[in-house]
Amino acid sequence: MKTLGRIFIICFVFTLFAGLMILAVNASGMNAPDFRGDGESRPEFRPPDGDVDGGLPFLPEGERGERGEGGGSRLMFGMIKNTMVITVLVLVIVWPKSIAKKKRRLSQQN
Amino acid sequence: MTNDDSKSTISQTRTKLWVDILIFIAFLIAMEPHSSGLAIHEWLTLAMLGTMIVHLLLSWDWIIETTRRFFGKLGLQNRINYILNWLLFIDGTLLMISGILISEVALPSLGIQLPTGFAWRRLHDMSANFALVLLGLHTALHWSWILNTFSRYVVKPIARLFAGGAKKDASV
Numbered sequence: 001m002k003t004l005g006r007i008f009i010i011c012f013v014f015t016l017f018a019g020l021m022i023l024a025v026n027a028s029g030m031n032a033p034d035f036r037g038d039g040e041s042r043p044e045f046r047p048p049d050g051d052v053d054g055g056l057p058f059l060p061e062g063e064r065g066e067r068g069e070g071g072g073s074r075l076m077f078g079m080i081k082n083t084m085v086i087t088v089l090v091l092v093i094v095w096p097k098s099i100a101k102k103k104r105r106l107s108q109q110n
Numbered sequence: 111m112t113n114d115d116s117k118s119t120i121s122q123t124r125t126k127l128w129v130d131i132l133i134f135i136a137f138l139i140a141m142e143p144h145s146s147g148l149a150i151h152e153w154l155t156l157a158m159l160g161t162m163i164v165h166l167l168l169s170w171d172w173i174i175e176t177t178r179r180f181f182g183k184l185g186l187q188n189r190i191n192y193i194l195n196w197l198l199f200i201d202g203t204l205l206m207i208s209g210i211l212i213s214e215v216a217l218p219s220l221g222i223q224l225p226t227g228f229a230w231r232r233l234h235d236m237s238a239n240f241a242l243v244l245l246g247l248h249t250a251l252h253w254s255w256i257l258n259t260f261s262r263y264v265v266k267p268i269a270r271l272f273a274g275g276a277k278k279d280a281s282v
Contacts, residue, residue: 003167006166006167006170007163007167010163010166010167011163013199014203014206017199017200017203017204018203018206018207021203021204021207022207022211025227025229025230025233030227030228030229031227031228031229031230072145074142074144074145075139075142075145075146077145078138078141078142078145079138079139079141079142082138082141082142082242083138085242085243085246086242086245086246086249088246089243089246089247089249089250090246090249090250090253092250093247093250093251093253094250094253
């Protein structure tokens with residue numbers, strides 16, 4: 001029962017923040033279809049001549065849900081890259097702290 | 111602390127370690143939607159919502175205690191940690207809600223169609239990059255806990271296993 005109450009609180013706070021964010025984005029007009037904000041409406045998308053199915057205006061195949069060729073190696077590369085970013089941040093914070101701790105310990109011994 | 115209490119704390123710490131490792135790996139996979147595919151990206155992150163709740167439940171006592179003491183006596187590191195955790199929660203909420211609003215696989219497969227907007231796509235990218243930085247800082251601030259717990263529940267049991275095997279070999 002206690003756990004259920006806590007889950008309810010977490011979900012409530014999550015929903016509260018989510019609602020506030022949706023309200024803020026809608027109120028700011030950032031989400032309007034006219035994204036340039038110059039008052040003109042966006043030109044309608046027209047597929048190029050000879051394109052039977054209309055094509056995709058945004059991303060090529062492989063970037064819209066399907067795994068493109070070399071997805072596994074690209075995934076590994078991406079994961080390593082992000083791990084490196086986190087490692088650098090950890091090093092930047094942990095290293096000076098551990099050096100300071102060692103110095104303090106040494107000064108206490110002397 | 112009774113024997114049962116200490117057993118429960120050990121089991122909670124172990125669970126927390128494995129949940130955190132799971133979240134970390136899932137986050138790294140989720141950060142690469144172009145390589146993993148949109149379906150994996152969306153379903154994995156929706157599942158992560160559940161593990162995040164477990165993560166928060168396992169840290170519940172710390173959250174309540176620090177909230178109570180935030181405006182009173184509290185160490186600087188705990189204070190920074192608390193603010194950072196709130197930022198991570200808010201950013202995670204933005205990441206999740208923008209992801210739900212621009213969903214192309216998971217929600218449509220459940221028969222839910224939401225009006226999409228350009229802003230949510232941009233906010234999703236921005237909050238994902240920010241989350242990577244915040245996760246790095248979160249990891250850094252908990253580094254000693256990670257090292258100690260990993261050593262206690264992963265490295266030492268494995269070392270004991272090998273030591274046990276070596277002893278058996280020596281006795282034979």
